[in-house]
Amino acid sequence: MTRLSFTGFQWDRANRLKCEKHGVPIAAIEELFRRPVAIFPDPAHSDQEERFKAIGKTDDRRSVLMVFTLRRRRADVFIRLISARYMHKREVDHYEKEAARAQER
Numbered sequence: 001m002t003r004l005s006f007t008g009f010q011w012d013r014a015n016r017l018k019c020e021k022h023g024v025p026i027a028a029i030e031e032l033f034r035r036p037v038a039i040f041p042d043p044a045h046s047d048q049e050e051r052f053k054a055i056g057k058t059d060d061r062r063s064v065l066m067v068f069t070l071r072r073r074r075a076d077v078f079i080r081l082i083s084a085r086y087m088h089k090r091e092v093d094h095y096e097k098e099a100a101r102a103q104e105r
Contacts, residue, residue, distance in 0.1 A: 007076040022085035032056035063087040
């Protein structure tokens with residue numbers, strides 16, 4: 001698990017609606033990033049900008065998959081969410097195995 005150092009979040013109408021469409025409240029997303037989360041590079045979707053996937057658990061232990069990029073403004077770093085959604089059990093199992101492998105390295 002990683003704790004990301006950042007200044008804040010960059011929200012606009014489009015990314016708010018996309019995250020909320022999947023039932024994940026904005027406040028829950030922001031809270032997840034204030035805790036340690038598993039972060040993975042997303043090279044398959046990093047053509048125009050570097051993207052990452054993050055996985056965290058809500059207070060009620062639901063796993064959330066978040067796709068984001070980092071935006072820098074001078075010395076400040078902002079998280080710009082691209083998407084966030086609750087994960088299916090199969091996905092949770094897959095990423096837990098990936099995280100265990102990464103810790104072994």
